Amino acid sequence: MDLSNEKISIVISQGSLEGIYPGLIMANGARAEGMEANLFFTFFGLDAIHRKRQEHIKVATVGNPALHVPTWAGGLPGVSSAMTHVMEHKMEKLEIPSIPEFVELISDTGAGLYACKASVDLFGLEMDDFIEGVDDVITVGEFYEMAFGGHIVFT
Amino acid sequence: MPTITIAEADVELNDDGFFEVPEQWTEEMVPTLALNEGIQEVTEDHWTVIRFMRKEYFEKGTGPTVRVLGKTSGVTVKELYRLFPKGPGKVAARMAGIPKPRGCI
DSSP, rough: OTTTTTTEEEOOOOOSSSHHHHHHHHHHHHHHHTOOEEEEEGGGGGGBBBBTTGGGGOOSSSSOOGGGGOHHHTTTHHHHHHHHHHHHOOOHHEEEOOHHHHHHHHHHTTTTEEHHHHHHTTTTTOGGGOOTTTTTOOOHHHHHHHHHHHHEOOO | OOEEEEETEEEOOOOSSSSOOOOGOOOOGGHHHHHHHTTTOOHHHHHHHHHHHHHHHHHHSSSHHHHHHHSSSSOOOOHHHOOOTTTHHHHHHHTTOOOOOOOOO
């Protein structure tokens, strides 16, 4: 199946480990199929491309029933870090790249990386706060123009 | 499962153009397979990737994903997408006569 005329725009809106990886995997997979792919980071999803924060993304251990950790325990100091460590260890064994490495890989595939202007303004951020591969800070209107004619996935 | 003739040999392809029998592939078929992918000239870098794909397939039972190619073939991810714009893993697999690589990352 030739998918090289297809286009996908993926919105990453969450800043937890499990909130970020699916969008990254989908963008990387789209490029591997020859599709055009753009990633749009909004709200807490911006942490994935934040120079100082992208190395410290954590698993959400509170209010996450599928993790099978009681909410009261998930809130104890160090639990989120420990769970993240376990998850990262498992991922490393499966050769799943860390978030910084994955974002760089996706940029190298030719996918576009964009930050949401409303969120950038809300958090008082600037282009300098983001890693090198980020192409631009864009408005929602510019996002729709870019996404026009393709699929949009919100994560 | 169409059977087609490439470089004077019959080969079985699946509906997506991947070889059903990797042993039917020969190096002589590569220029024709490349043209089918819209690649006019097969460079030494293309060959590096093609040989690596086959080696991995016969060693591990599946071809490498783009990330694995970028890490271990000696060709960078950026370069892989320049060589195979329609998807390095899948296009190179078709040119190398192996099934579509299975892997999510």
